[in-house]
Amino acid sequence: MYFDVIGLPPILKEEAGKLQEERFGIEVKPENLPALADKLLGSPHYGERWGRHWLDVARYADSDGQETDRDRPQAYQYRDFVIRALNDDMPFDQFVRWQLAGNEYEPDNPAAVAATGFLTAGPFAALPDKLMKDELLRNRYNELDDMVSTIGTGLLGLTFGCARCHDHKYDAIPARDYYRILSALHSGDRAEVTVGAAKEKLLAYRDAGAEPKPSWLFRRGDYYDHEQPVTLGFLTVLTRDKTPEDYWREAREHSSVKDSTLQRRALGEWLTNVDHGAGPLAARVIVNRVWQHHFGQGLVRTIGDFGVRSEAPSHPELLEWLAHDLVKNGWKLKRLHRLILTSAVYQQASSGRSSPDVDPDNRL
DSSP, X not given: OHHHHTSSOOXXXXXXXXXXXXXXXXXXXXXXXXXXXXXXXXXXXXXXXXXXHHHHHTTOOSBOOTTTOOBXXXXXXXXXXXXXXXXXXXXXXXXXXXXXXHHHHOTTOHHHHHXXXXXXXXXXXXXXXXXXXXXXXHHHHHHHHHHHHHIIIIIXXXXXXXXXXXXXXXXXXXXXXXXXXXXXXXXXXXXXXXXXXXXXXXXXXXXXXXXXXXXXXXXXXXXXXXXXEEOSOOOGGGOOSSOHHHHHHHHHHTOOOOSSOOHHHHHHHHHHOTTTSSHXXXXXXXXXXXXXXXXXXXXXXXXXXXXXXXXXXSSHHHHHHHHHHHHHTTTOHHHHHHHHHTSHHHHSOSSSOSXXXXXXXXXX
16 A cells, blocks of 8 residues: 555554554554555645656656657746645646646646646757748657656546558548647647746746637648648537537637637536546546556556457446546545445455456456
């Protein structure tokens, strides 16, 4: 429990025949496990431990990668946002929306603006303007593909990137849906910004203005192909009874921001909408990630792929129940952790329980 929740060993000593845990002053015995779970989840080390897991999903790095691999002096602000958000038990749906469009929700809140570091965390090459147009375009659309692909695998467990050049071979992801999602990001770029009276700059994602840039469907990924214009859209198979235009209109109605398209906000609202959008899938994916880090593998072992060719969940009813429970209780991850940590499943021995004939991989 210690290593899973805070990544640190317990401090133990024996007194009068009783084993005491010194950090929190709790006697080590089964009936004290719920109290210990609460203490661990309340520790600032919880956010540091679980922040590392999320930063892997977000492909976080302190430098740009690629050939130049320049340092990113402001990158740590996104890292710190993640740690604080987890320690504060920010609802996961808000956590997702801020990372896609924090500056379109609370433009004067440094934490919300820093959260958009999720979009800037991938590899980046600062190219001089004198380079050939082809090189600049290739680099730009590779960056956008990295963002779209990370949103797909990281938040929805779907391999969006496969649809960059053609309709997905297995999943219901047509190339048109890929480019309509990309259009939500097309009007923005990474930028170092200041918020309010703060002197320190934030590395964030910012739109160039309120008017969306033109976007197209590139056949075979050819970025010179401008014959098929596309507008904001989402994954059709996960869009029910509410159009992308509805989400975008509501984003504009509920925001006072005038210097951004608000399309990223619309994307975040669709992605976390449990009634008409992708929310039920997003809930399953994060529940599966939490389960993975407590048990070594997810209920679905292909963590970033819930598509047709993924591995089926070992316990589909349990995954569905946990996802529903997460949403019903305000998308609170600490409650999910506590539910798992205090369960009979978590407390049972990890060896000698499976029949080698019935369950040779000890999955059940």
